Amino acid sequence: MFGKQLGVTETTIPGLMLFDLPVHGDQRGWFKENWQREKMMAAGLPDFGPVQNNVSFNDAPGTTRGIHAEPWDKWVSVATGRIFGAWVDLREGPGFGAVFTAEIDPSRAIFVPRGVGNAFQTLEPNTAYTYLVNDHWSPDAEYSFVNLADETVAIDWPIPLSDAQLSDKDRAHPRLADVTPVGPRKILVTGANGQLGRALRAEFDGMPHVEYAGRDDLDLTGDLASARRWRDYGVIINAAAYTAVDGAESDRAAAWAANATGVSALARVAADNGITLVHVSSDYVFDGAIDRPYREDDPTAPAGVYGQTKAAGDAAVMVAPRHYVVRTSWVVGDGGNFVRTMASLAERGINPTVVDDQVGRLTFTSELARGIRHLIETDAPFGIYNLTGGGEPRSWADIARRVFELTGHDPQRVTPVSTAEYFANAAGPIAPRPANSVLDLTKIERSGFRPQNADDSLRSYLA
Structure with missing residues (x-):
């Protein structure tokens, strides 16, 4: 986890950007700049203007959340623990249904553009999943969802969904064929x-x-x-x-x-x-x-x-x-x-x-x-x-x-x-x-x- 330089990797989903974050540690623990506008813009991150920071704490490995496409951009990282992340492009266009997966620990972060479905599964206990968003939650906001077990998306979850903890709401989300693509802004x-x-x-x-x-x-x-x-x-x-x-x-x-x-x-x-x-x-x-x-x-x-x-x-x-x-x-x-x-x-x-x-x-x-x-x-x-x-x-x-x-x-x-x-x-x-x-x-x-x-x-x- 230590010794990385700040860097960005383009993914198979346009606009979805995986970042390596420098983490500095000693006998006391570690420190990182989780989001630093000037440096990350220089590395290619859009100036997305976050307005809210949220944290999802998860007790047990196998806690699984998503796949939700929201009408805002997200900067996703982990404060403690480790996750398996899965992202599905639910935007209108030729990329609809494209999938990208990666493990995220405190030394990695990912920028998720509006309309890309976001999900994660915890791989360690006491995992704190954190994300910056560039809009405040609103009851009028329109979301799009796809089922975690969709056969077309075919995400290879490290912990089978049958053994994972997930909500009834997430279990009931539609298959990809029934999803209405997210239109442009x-x-x-x-x-x-x-x-x-x-x-x-x-x-x-x-x-x-x-x-x-x-x-x-x-x-x-x-x-x-x-x-x-x-x-x-x-x-x-x-x-x-x-x-x-x-x-x-x-x-x-x-x-x-x-x-x-x-x-x-x-x-x-x-x-x-x-x-x-x-x-x-x-x-x-x-x-x-x-x-x-x-x-x-x-x-x-x-x-x-x-x-x-x-x-x-x-x-x-x-x-x-x-x-x-x-x-x-x-x-x-x-x-x-x-x-x-x-x-x-x-x-x-x-x-x-x-x-x-x-x-x-x-x-x-x-x-x-x-x-x-x-x-x-x-x-x-x-x-x-x-x-x-x-x-x-x-x-x-x-x-x-x-x-x-x-x-x-x-x-x-x-x-x-x-x-x-x-x-x-x-x-x-x-x-x-x-x-x-x-x-x-x-x-x-x-x-x-x-x-x-x-x-x-x-x-x-x-x-």
Whole structure:
């Protein structure tokens, strides 16, 4: 037992990790660091955030408990004695039913991910079995079980179950064929009725673990902490936002509440519950004054209220350890938008005046939803990502001409003007617009995502 170095062994069950623990002893007894976050994370242990420590004391050899799959992660070890541990993957997927067994003494520990069934049999008297978990017990928690004697699992118990001590409840658990697999942690989409929310519904269509919440379903400015059993969720995609750029100049309280205060509350929930928070941001966090595409590490410098609230929301999200801030621009989706307006004007014979001194790329909500799913499913490194359509940047006037052309109309009917000229006679406050809204896409492309050319997306959208 003595003389080991801290080390980890990958098992035949994904995410189930067996650790060797250094134990130091002398004539007085022994000492070990049973769980040490910094060292064990460096060795590969997820930062699972334990909140409770439990101990199961067992008098006699042959005491057998399990097989229980719980909706939380566990760090299992032994304080005194020795056990035979058995683990069965009860998670939905190709690994369902996989088995791993090992003996655990004070010099070993094992990390058991959510959805993996956990059981043990004591091999020595006075065995103290201890485990850290990253959620508090709840009567609402959903468990899954499989019978200790299941013939398919076929665990070779050192002490036959006929001679072991086990509960009637454990004896009555179902066979593997009758077990409902444990699904993945839930994904919650907020702002689910907006343009991006509808695109996310289409992107995740048919996935039962994805839930959708509109404004009436989840109040981001209310008591979020008790709004859900948050430990059942793995990801929150925040598609809710105040997007009236000009309206924010006068309706400041509403803009700050939706884009900053509510986002801060979501970040707190995510941080407290180990949830990945995906937050959609905007090119308006920049003033548009530089002459190159904006990178993720460029300092924000919002010129208007809308951009200020979005920048504040970005800063709040980055407090959550697991976060993706997805900055985008010129969003087009299902509903009223610039492209639909230009197509309608073209069809009705109206010749529009469109600004030509703002440059950027269109981002279709279907592409934005696809990129968000990519970040989640590939476990891309957390942080800020720019995500827009690809291809050459264009001005709004260029895009208007292209809409006219693709719908069979003369693009010369579009008259270009400066932003100052366009808003010269506007009634009410007008938010400053970034002249340069082009975002550098190098980082997300390195993650393996290839944004579709914005012109190809435009062509498909109009078709």
